[in-house]
Structure formats: structure tokens, C-alpha cells
Amino acid sequence: MGDLSDETPSRSPSQRKRPLKPSPPAHRSPAMVHGKVCDSVLLLQSYQEKCPRGGENIVVLYTTTLRGIRKTFEDCNTVRSLFESYGLHIVERDISMDSGYREELRVLMGKKEVKIPVVFIKGRCVGGTEEVLRLEEEAKLGLLLEGLPRATKWCEGCGGLRFVMCMGCNGSCKVLDSEKKKVKCGECNENGLIHCPMCC
Incomplete structure (x- = not known):
């Protein structure tokens, strides 16, 4: 008790008004967390809302593993590897494995021919390889990915092929x-x- 009462008067008024900042609680609104989450929300809102089935709070990649067109194949690998490096749970929809994914993408984009890969983050269409790589270079991709679920172990049934x-x-x-x-x-x-x- 004596130690506490001895220390209190020795503090200047400005020190008493500025206590140590606690870490932000989980329920704090996005705008209050060091401006970072607020920035990510504003950045996300700058992209067109196009939400793939079940894509509200994940990353959805429309890709191909078919080597028919070399550049497309390499672009898909580049984008896939980039997102995997963040250690997040991503949903990859390989249009060469199921034509239903190709049709799903056409409906989402509102056109018959769609260049892949196409990336959706939290229900927003972010774009293809160039757009994603630009975001990474500008250190903005991490902002868009904040709060997304982490990757889990690969499925024992399909080895991650889905x-x-x-x-x-x-x-x-x-x-x-x-x-x-x-x-x-x-x-x-x-x-x-x-x-x-x-x-x-």
C-alpha cells in the first residue's frame, strides 16, 4: 500500500492522463485499431463486389492446372504460390478439373471469355496476376488478407486437390x-x- 501511495504524487499531471496503451480488445471497431483495419476495409471497398459461392470470408482463386497455354499455367502457379506464402486457407477452383467452375466464373464476371487466374478476396473481385502482384509490391495485399482464417492441414482424402x-x-x-x-x-x-x- 505504501509503495503505491508514494509513487502516485510523484507523477506529473500529463503522465497521469496518459496511461500505458492496452492492446486493442477483440470487440473494438475496425476504425479504432491503429488505422490498419480501417485501411484494409477502405481498400477492400474499392473493389467491385462479386462474391463466389461461399467466398464471403476467404480467398477464392479460379485457376487451371492444364498446361495448354504456358503463360496462363505459369500465372496460375505464381498467384497460387503467393497466396500460399501467407499461410491462409484458400479455396482454389480449377476450371480444368471441373467445367462447372468455368461456368460459375462466367456468370460471376458476366461474360463468356474470362482470363484466368481470377482472385476474389472477401467477396470482392481483386483481379488477375498483374493486379495481385501490384498489390504485393505496394504492400497492400497483406492488408486485404487481414483477419482471414489460417490454412489447416491438407485433407487426407484428396491431398488438397479437392x-x-x-x-x-x-x-x-x-x-x-x-x-x-x-x-x-x-x-x-x-x-x-x-x-x-x-x-x-
Whole structure:
């Protein structure tokens, strides 16, 4: 008790008015956290709102692993690697694995031909390779990614590919009907794949 009462009078009035700053509580509004979160909100709002299915609070990448066009393939690898370096949970939608993703992207962008990769962050369309690399160079990408969930271990079912072979047709896309005739499998996509039941 004596120590506390002895120290209090020795402080100047300005010292008493400025206590040590506590770390910001979790419930504090974005505008109050050192201007950083506020900056990220303003930056995010500068992009057009186009939210892919389930993409409200994650990064969604539309890419391809098909090597048909070398530059496109390399751009997709560059963007994927950049986001993986942040250690965040990202959802990659590979249009070469499922044509449904290609159609989903066309609807989102409102046009038939869309150059990939295309990146969506928190339900906003950020753009392609050039836009993302520019954000990284200007140290703005990290701001956009603030508050997003961290990456978890790769799925044991699909190894992170998010697809597994259809067990109904063993990846052949054909099954036998009641008359023993081959018909199109109704469970898988055009590649004989289904979304991994463990992580999708």
C-alpha cells in the first residue's frame, strides 16, 4: 500500500492522463485499431463486389492446372504460390478439373471469355496476376488478407486437390443401367471426379 501511495504524487499531471496503451480488445471497431483495419476495409471497398459461392470470408482463386497455354499455367502457379506464402486457407477452383467452375466464373464476371487466374478476396473481385502482384509490391495485399482464417492441414482424402475419383463409375463417367447398357454416370463431372466428401 505504501509503495503505491508514494509513487502516485510523484507523477506529473500529463503522465497521469496518459496511461500505458492496452492492446486493442477483440470487440473494438475496425476504425479504432491503429488505422490498419480501417485501411484494409477502405481498400477492400474499392473493389467491385462479386462474391463466389461461399467466398464471403476467404480467398477464392479460379485457376487451371492444364498446361495448354504456358503463360496462363505459369500465372496460375505464381498467384497460387503467393497466396500460399501467407499461410491462409484458400479455396482454389480449377476450371480444368471441373467445367462447372468455368461456368460459375462466367456468370460471376458476366461474360463468356474470362482470363484466368481470377482472385476474389472477401467477396470482392481483386483481379488477375498483374493486379495481385501490384498489390504485393505496394504492400497492400497483406492488408486485404487481414483477419482471414489460417490454412489447416491438407485433407487426407484428396491431398488438397479437392477432388477424388468417382466410386460409382471408377472414373469412367459410364455406368450400367437396369438393361445392362452403358449410360452417363450422374454422380461425377466430365473427368470422372467428384468433390472430396471430406473437405468440400
